[in-house]
Amino acid sequence: MRTETILLIAETEASRIDAYLAANTDLTRSKLQKLIKEGAVALNGKPCRANSAVRPGDAIRILIPETDEDRLPEPEDIPLDVVYEDDDLAVINKPKGMVVHPAPGNPSGTLVNALLYRFRTLSGAGGEIRPGIVHRIDRLTSGLLVVAKNDAAHEALARQFSAHTAHREYLCLVHGNLKEDSGTVDAPIGRHKTDRKRMAVTEDGRRAVTHWRVLERFGTETLLDVRLETGRTHQIRVHMAYIKHPILGDEVYGSPAPKLGLNGQALHGYRLTFTHPRTGETMSFTAPLPDDFRTALHRLGGSEPKL
Secondary structure (H helix, E strand, C coil): CCEEEEEEECCCCECCHHHHHHHHCCCCHHHHHHHHHCCCEEECCEECCCCCCECCCCEEEEEEECCHHHCCCCCCCCCCCEEEECCCEEEEEECCCCCCCCECCECCCCHHHHHHHHCCCCCCCCCCCCCCECCCCCCCCEEEEEEECCHHHHHHHHHHHHHCCCEEEEEEEEECCCCCCEEEEECCEEECCCCCCCEEECCCCECCEEEEEEEEECCCEEEEEEEECCCCCCHHHHHHHHCCCCECCCCCCCCCCCCCCCCCCCEEEEEEEEECCCCCCEEEEECCCCHHHHHHHHHHCCCCCCC
């Protein structure tokens, strides 16, 4: 039977490995406890117990047996906005609504399916379900991401994201008028205690840091430039809701229904900067705002920022 392998290097300390992994993977605590009992979770190369302690730098390996929902993704002829491409990597402008990789409930129609059709080779370092995927943007967010065509490029890019030397910048419209012109949200993020599909600011979550800067004020809404220092799931959405300025159209984290012509949430990854894994050259790419985001700005009386 084929298995998927997940490899993690612990960044923080935790009293129980099952709780740590539940906060840092898409797996539920009950699923993890079952895998641990079956010997499918190793801590520093050795089988562990559910209450084994985790320390920074620990290596954790999870082997997940294939299920009917875990079939290998198939190539699909889905249009892609390829911003840049060479022998090692490609930069994609992902549209809002596209899932990055197959998962239960989304077995096809994902970015991975499109990548498999478009490119002859993709890295395997992320596993067979996630070929080429170095980092993610959630389904409801548009914007730039880099994919790797070989394992060497994948590992080099992954190290940059882990060390926070690769930079991601976003534009978002939020509710309310922020008092300051700039600021930082430094609040740990983990799985919501009762809703496993949501993230939340939690005491036992992973450190998450978001820097924001006001670009334009509209009274009841504000346009922000946001830079991620860390890259947690739904980080910007969670942090903006946490400071009582949720993103327009983000119904999951407390915003009213979309308005101003928006088709979903007003969050767009407009700039991506990293070092090329082969040449060492600093590379920076920008992606224009989606049409609905641009429409919302015009209806507020604002103008599209120069990227």
